Ligand code: VG1
């Protein structure tokens with residue numbers, strides 16, 4: 001094999017964020033930009049000679065271009081085999097499964113998740129390790145360090161391969177296997193859940209709508225929901241992956257999946273409404289007349305997970321990210337299993353899952369998953385809901401009410417201020433940090449601060465410590481505000497303000513969330529000076 005060495009120079013700003021390197025497509029299209037990052041990954045990660053690499057993406061604009069480049073670079077860097085999804089497609093959870101199933105040394109997942117796609121929109125590259133999960137901080141730090149000193153990248157002279165034909169081809173001595181992106185994943189889902197029970201519920205009249213948002217989950221949802229579970233044709237809407245997601249944000253929240261929400265609140269609502277994001281790792285769950293917040297969904301799924309065959313009798317523990325509501329903690333306590341609080345981002349769940357300390361984990365940002373893979377998994381969450389609903393034979397709304405009547409309810413909302421000036425955002429965070437020492441005991445209306453700190457996590461498995469993972473302000477009455485800056489945006493900064501308040505089981509369980517959080521909203525402004533620092537008088541998105 002003739003290896004071609006291309007000279008290059010480092011780029012600034014190639015530090016992976018919450019979930020890989022995310023930038024505008026135009027940034028990735030600069031000569032050497034993607035290549036530098038990919039070579040930095042190959043230079044940093046350990047693997048045996050002849051190792052297998054998995055490559056897949058969410059199908060957004062620029063996906064195919066980068067995949068062809070990665071294949072040539074993998075051949076030059078000594079990989080023995082590459083597995084790539086047909087059409088360059090692999091949802092993030094499917095990629096995680098394929099890495100595990102074929103004992104690959106790792107994988108490159110090309111996605112900017114829920115961010116819009118197209119020539120002027122976003123692209124992203126993330127490296128996952130052999131357990132199928134996002135590279136932990138030790139690895140991403142090494143990759144970033146390498147991007148700052150890189151001076152060459154390696155490739156081979158070879159034509160593009162036909163990504164649309166399943167089968168093996170050879171590229172400069174390396175085997176490239178184009179695989180069905182859906183089959184392995186769909187088979188795994190069938191092992192985990194009681195498909196017969198769901199099929200029976202469907203036959204008895206249970207209906208749903210799944211909005212794939214013109215993103216990667218379309219083919220997965222059609223195969224699993226319509227073909228294998230027997231839901232009517234047309235249950236999956238927007239089921240064809242488009243390079244620009246039809247011009248929308250493939251973000252399954254009440255703003256970007258408004259049509260689904262309106263349907264579910266109306267007369268003609270099916271029993272379940274669900275959606276997933278660009279790369280298939282998030283989920284939105286709405287029952288007839290009842291939206292389930294992601295934090296509640298985690299708690300409700302955890303409380304019922306042992307209904308699903310693969311989880312019977314083996315709920316070891318629950319993990320949630322710090323900004324996620326404490327609803328799951330109540331469940332863990334009641335069931336007598338441990339609960340872990342990690343920083344934002346799925347990479348922090350990997351060790352806990354590998355060590356068997358937790359079975360289910362989740363984030364307030366619509367991510368839920370289990371030890372079946374090492375990524376959050378949108379369709380998995382939908383199927384677990386279906387399995388539970390089919391077994392318990394109650395509507396989503398009743399399940400939610402019964403849950404709150406047993407565990408109490410954590411009213412919860414996240415306010416996002418998107419695309420604000422970075423300087424203002426940094427100043428806001430710095431000022432709250434400076435005031436942490438004096439906040440304790442301070443009153444904001446009826447709320448008195450019990451504890452205020454900058455969240456730091458020490459991993460109970462490998463002892464690694466991650467600092468500055470968001471600012472928490474906890475009040476005497478048990479309510480809470482969290483402030484942090486997003487690590488996935490590509491323009492300016494995004495401030496996230498997370499608000500939470502607990503109502504006990506005998507409290508007010510069916511109130512309007514905004515009204516229940518009114519005191520916390522006022523306190524957040526007083527503590528952070530949001531208007532002054534961001535120039536915004538209201539959040540752009542409330543989820
Ligand atoms: C956001 C979410 C976080 C999630 C991450 C990746 O990160 O808050 O919970 O893990 O996106 O999800 P940030 O740093 O912007 O808050 V995905 O579906 O974009 O891969």
Ligand code: CO
Pocket residue numbers: 092113114277278279280281282
């Ligand atoms: Co995603």
